[in-house]
Amino acid sequence: MDKIILEAKNVSKSYSNGENRLNVLNNINLTLIEKEIITITGQSGCGKSTLLNILSTLDKPDKGEIKINGMEIVKLDSDEISLIRNTYVGFVFQFHHLLPDFTAFENINMPNMIGNDDCDENKINEFIRFLNLDNIKHKYPSELSGGERQRVAVLRAIIRKPKILFADEPTGNLDEKNASLLVDLFKEINSNFDISIIITTHNPDVAQIGNRSYILNKKKLIENNPI
Amino acid sequence: MKLHYFIATKFLLSNEGVGKFTGVISKIGLAVGSFALIISISVLNGFESKVIDRIRNFEGDVRITGLNINKNIDDVLNIENIKLASVNRERKGLLNFNLKNKIVVFKEIDIATIDDFYHFPIIGNLPKVDEVLIGYDIALRLGIKIDDEVLISSPLDQSSPLGFPPAFKVIVSGFFKSRILDYDDNIAFISKDIGSKLFNHASILNFIDLKFKNNNVDIDKLKNNLNNIYTSEIKVETWKERHHMLAKAMMMEKVGSIITLSLIILVASFNMSATLSLLTLKKIKDIAILRVLGARISDLKKILIYQSFLIGGKGSIVGILLGLLLVTTQNMFGFIILPNEIYSMDTLPMILSIKDITLIVFLCCFFIFFPGLIAGSKVSKYNLMESIKWIK
Numbered sequence: 001m002d003k004i005i006l007e008a009k010n011v012s013k014s015y016s017n018g019e020n021r022l023n024v025l026n027n028i029n030l031t032l033i034e035k036e037i038i039t040i041t042g043q044s045g046c047g048k049s050t051l052l053n054i055l056s057t058l059d060k061p062d063k064g065e066i067k068i069n070g071m072e073i074v075k076l077d078s079d080e081i082s083l084i085r086n087t088y089v090g091f092v093f094q095f096h097h098l099l100p101d102f103t104a105f106e107n108i109n110m111p112n113m114i115g116n117d118d119c120d121e122n123k124i125n126e127f128i129r130f131l132n133l134d135n136i137k138h139k140y141p142s143e144l145s146g147g148e149r150q151r152v153a154v155l156r157a158i159i160r161k162p163k164i165l166f167a168d169e170p171t172g173n174l175d176e177k178n179a180s181l182l183v184d185l186f187k188e189i190n191s192n193f194d195i196s197i198i199i200t201t202h203n204p205d206v207a208q209i210g211n212r213s214y215i216l217n218k219k220k221l222i223e224n225n226p227i
Numbered sequence: 228m229k230l231h232y233f234i235a236t237k238f239l240l241s242n243e244g245v246g247k248f249t250g251v252i253s254k255i256g257l258a259v260g261s262f263a264l265i266i267s268i269s270v271l272n273g274f275e276s277k278v279i280d281r282i283r284n285f286e287g288d289v290r291i292t293g294l295n296i297n298k299n300i301d302d303v304l305n306i307e308n309i310k311l312a313s314v315n316r317e318r319k320g321l322l323n324f325n326l327k328n329k330i331v332v333f334k335e336i337d338i339a340t341i342d343d344f345y346h347f348p349i350i351g352n353l354p355k356v357d358e359v360l361i362g363y364d365i366a367l368r369l370g371i372k373i374d375d376e377v378l379i380s381s382p383l384d385q386s387s388p389l390g391f392p393p394a395f396k397v398i399v400s401g402f403f404k405s406r407i408l409d410y411d412d413n414i415a416f417i418s419k420d421i422g423s424k425l426f427n428h429a430s431i432l433n434f435i436d437l438k439f440k441n442n443n444v445d446i447d448k449l450k451n452n453l454n455n456i457y458t459s460e461i462k463v464e465t466w467k468e469r470h471h472m473l474a475k476a477m478m479m480e481k482v483g484s485i486i487t488l489s490l491i492i493l494v495a496s497f498n499m500s501a502t503l504s505l506l507t508l509k510k511i512k513d514i515a516i517l518r519v520l521g522a523r524i525s526d527l528k529k530i531l532i533y534q535s536f537l538i539g540g541k542g543s544i545v546g547i548l549l550g551l552l553l554v555t556t557q558n559m560f561g562f563i564i565l566p567n568e569i570y571s572m573d574t575l576p577m578i579l580s581i582k583d584i585t586l587i588v589f590l591c592c593f594f595i596f597f598p599g600l601i602a603g604s605k606v607s608k609y610n611l612m613e614s615i616k617w618i619k
Contacts, residue, residue, distance in 0.1 A: 058519065059612055079523050086521020097516050097615065101241040113230045114521045156520070 004067075005163050005196050006032035006055065011064030013050055024050050026219035028064070032164065037190055037197045039210030041224070046216045048200035049168050055198065056089050056166040057081050069163055086115045090157030090195075094169035096149040098141040104152045105137040111160050124159065130192075131155050131185065147178035151185065158189055165189065167199040171206055183209055231526065234517070235533035238510055249502040250538050256495025257542030257591065258549070263488045264587045265550025265579065271484060272583065273576025275477050281407050282466045284346035287313065287436035288444070290469060291453060293462040294433050302456045303435065306449065311438040313337060313344045318426050322361070322415060323378040324369045331365060331415045333379065335422030344438060348571070351401020356418040358400040362411035366402045375399050379415070381425045393425050406571050408473070485590075492594045499539055500598035503531060507602050514606055515614030528603030535599030536592075543591035547584070554579050 013025040024047040032038055042048050053059040055066060057073055066073050068088055073081065085091075090111075098107045109124055128137050131151050141149055150170065157165055167186070171179035183206055189195055199206060207213050213224040291303075303312045316335040321328050336344075341353055351373040354360040359379065361371065371377060380394035397417070405411055417425065450463045467474045507514070514527055554577045557563055561574035 053612060058615075079525070082518070082521050082523040084521075085519060091519055093615075097512075097519075099513050099516055101237045101513070110517070111520045113233070114517070114526065116230070 002033040002036075004031055005034045005036075005069060006030070006198075007065075007067040008055055009065045011051075011054060011061045011066065013047070013054060013059075013061050023219055025054070025061070028219075028221045030055070030214070030221060032196050032198060034163075034196055035190065035194050036212070037186070037199070037210045038212050038214065039207045040198065040200045040214045040216055040221070041202065041204075041207050042200075042216035044202075047219065048216050051216060051221070052166050052168050052198065052200050056091060056164075057085055058091075086111055087160065088163045090160070090162040090165045092150070092154050092157050092165065092167040092170045094172035096141065096146075096153040096173075098149055098153055098156070100141050103138050103140055104133065104144065104148075107141070107152055108137075108156045108159055111156060115160060117160075127155055127159060146174055147181060150174060150178065150182060154182070154185060154189070158193060158195060161193055162195060165195050165197045167197065167201075169201055170199065171201065171203050179203065179206070231529040231533050235530050235537055238506065238513070238530070239534055239537055249498050249505070253495045253499040253502055253538060254542035254545075256498060257492055257539050257595070258546035260488060260492035260495055261543045261546030261587060261591050262550045263491060263546075264485065264590065265547060265584075266553060266577075267484045267488055268481065268583050268587070269550075269554045269577040269579040270575060271477075271481050272578040272580070275481075276578050277572060277576055278407070278473070278477070279466070281347065281405060282470065283438070285405050285407055285410065286466060286469070287311070287344065287438045288466060289437045289439075289446075289449070290464050290466075291435040291437065291457075291461055292464070293460060294435065294457060300435070303437065303453070306452045306456075308440050308444045308449075309437055310440040311340070311344050313340055313436045314433050315436060316422055316426055316433055318381055318383065320379060320381040320383070320425065322365065322369070323380070324371050324375065327369050329365055329369055331361070332413050333381070333415050333417050333422070333425060335417050335419055335426065338418045341416070344436070347403050347405045349401050349403050351399075354400040354416060354418060356420045357397060358418070359397045359421070360400055360416040361402055362414050363402040363404045364409075364412035365415065366399070368412070371399055371402075373399060373401055379417070379421075379425065384425065384427045393427060395421065395424060397421060404571070408470075485586075489590055489594070492591060495539070495542070496594040496598055499535060499595070500601055502538060503535060503598050503602035504605065506534065507531065507606055511609060511614050512617045515609070515611055515617070518611055519615070524603075524607040527606045528600065531603040531606065532596060532599030535595050535602070539591070539595035539598070543588075543595065547587060547591070551579070551584075553577075 008028060008030040011025055011028040012023070014021045014023045016022075028051060030038070040048055040051065050059065054061050057068070060074065064074070068084060071084070073084060076084070098104075099110065102110065105124065105128070108128070125134075128134055131154070133148065133151060133155065136144055136148055136152075141152070144152065150173070154170075170186075171182055174182060186197055186199065187209055190197055199210065201207055214221050215224050300312050300314055303309060313336060318333050319330060320333045322331045338354060338356055349360070350363065359377065365371070376396050376398055378394055378396050380392045382392040384393055403411065403416075446463070446465060453461060453463055517527065557575060557577045563575040565572055565575055567573055
């Protein structure tokens with residue numbers, strides 16, 4: 001039986017808009033199986049990023065349950081959430097969000113340092129070679145191209161071999177060529193490192209790489225192409 | 228520690244002018260504050276040490292009173308760490324010169340040991356058995372010169388049934404200038420020969436002043452040893468206990484000085500708090516990214532505390548080192564000169580102990596730690612998602 005790596009039940013979220021409350025997500029249910037890729041599409045402002053942030057522990061739902069690797073995360077305290085972020089999940093944002101004061105290598109190694117793991121330089125270099133970033137590892141983010149920055153950000157997200165990689169519009173800031181390279185990279189990461197991936201995107205090409213694809217519409221998550 | 232220090236240094240190095248001015252002001256404030264503390268404490272210690280030395284050179288380390296039997300002084304001298312003992316008697320009396328009177332305390336001492344036990348500046352000579360050594364201010368008040376003859380009498384002792392007190396004419400051998408409290412205006416040293424003629428009242432009891440070989444004397448142990456020698460109830464008081472108000476005043480002066488000068492560091496600390504707030508605001512997005520990567524709130528607090536120490540530590544270290552340098556060079560070369568007629572010492576005394584340095588370092592650390600902790604607490608309240616979207 002396939003192992004469920006993420007399970008969301010009846011997740012709802014609303015935001016306060018002056019005197020009114022704006023419902024963004026309403027009773028969302030989602031299950032992610034080990035080694036699976038799920039893509040979520042939808043119109044701008046429909047709540048894709050909100051859903052991804054909630055699933056990835058960056059935000060809290062108003063109600064509902066979320067389990068990552070069997071652990072109920074909604075009720076965890078700040079330190080426990082930090083441990084989950086450092087160990088079980090990785091994030092790639094539309095904007096690379098690299099730390100500007102640190103070199104590419106230091107950015108990639110940052111999750112290890114936070115996790116108090118000794119820096120295994122060989123292991124990191126192996127990853128760097130895998131992503132063809134060997135020649136830029138001592139450069140600062142400002143010295144890198146858009147594609148390179150995003151690949152460094154991806155590498156930083158997977159350096160601790162998390163169970164799930166969350167990618168929020170990862171190709172949104174890239175040209176067609178770099179977007180294509182990134183899509184291939186996600187596939188390779190999924191197959192080589194057995195990392196499950198949830199991607200929100202506008203890009204139909206990116207949406208196609210999912211084992212399952214969902215559309216977020218009218219606060220509900222609807223499966224697009226049930227297998 | 229490696230992570231926090233690494234991030235703190237990187238964040239500070241990248242600082243593009245934000246909080247730089249307030250940072251410099253904080254560093255200067257901490258340097259000035261710690262320097263002032265070092266100098267102030269060392270000068271107060273120096274003067275305190277001079278005062279203590281003078282008192283000990285006038286009265287010894289410990290005074291034993293309440294003696295009702297005369298014992299051989301050798302028993303006392305055999306106690307561990309006792310260097311010298313002087314058996315004395317004191318009595319208020321009158322000193323008369325040229326029809327001018329002054330009430331003084333006659334202190335009867337063993338003239339043979341005066342040179343060993345008492346160390347204070349003297350104008351003239353030490354007294355012989357039939358001479359008197361008086362305080363400089365008494366001489367000034369009565370217009371007495373060396374070798375003048377003065378009349379001394381003890382009205383509390385009556386030598387005849389008619390009630391006339393014992394009175395003698397003695398030669399003034401010299402004047403002492405102890406500069407301790409009002410001693411120079413009150414005390415006259417007399418020999419045991421003169422004392423035995425002057426003090427004929429039975430109630431005048433001896434007291435013994437003791438001098439230690441070093442400062443490591445256990446007073447409680449000494450009291451036990453003395454109680455074994457003098458089987459009756461005796462009173463053993465250190466110079467500090469005898470002059471507790473003076474000791475307290477010196478302590479209060481030091482505490483007051485530390486509190487006042489700590490205010491400089493406190494102001495610098497407020498400044499540093501502002502600097503860290505600016506730096507934190509600039510790095511709010513980077514801090515949020517660190518949280519996304521799994522950094523705990525406690526990690527972020529530690530990073531900010533490190534930043535606080537990196538900014539404030541530099542100022543404090545500079546101030547403390549400059550202070551230590553000044554104290555050392557003053558002790559080596561004595562280049563800060565004092566007017567001898569006012570202070571009765573040639574150079575500014577400066578003494579600093581490891582305990583004082585530890586106290587100053589602790590104070591600096593205390594005032595550096597809090598801005599970091601406050602900034603860290605603020606960071607923990609930032610909303611993660613809003614921080615990630617933060618645009619400078």
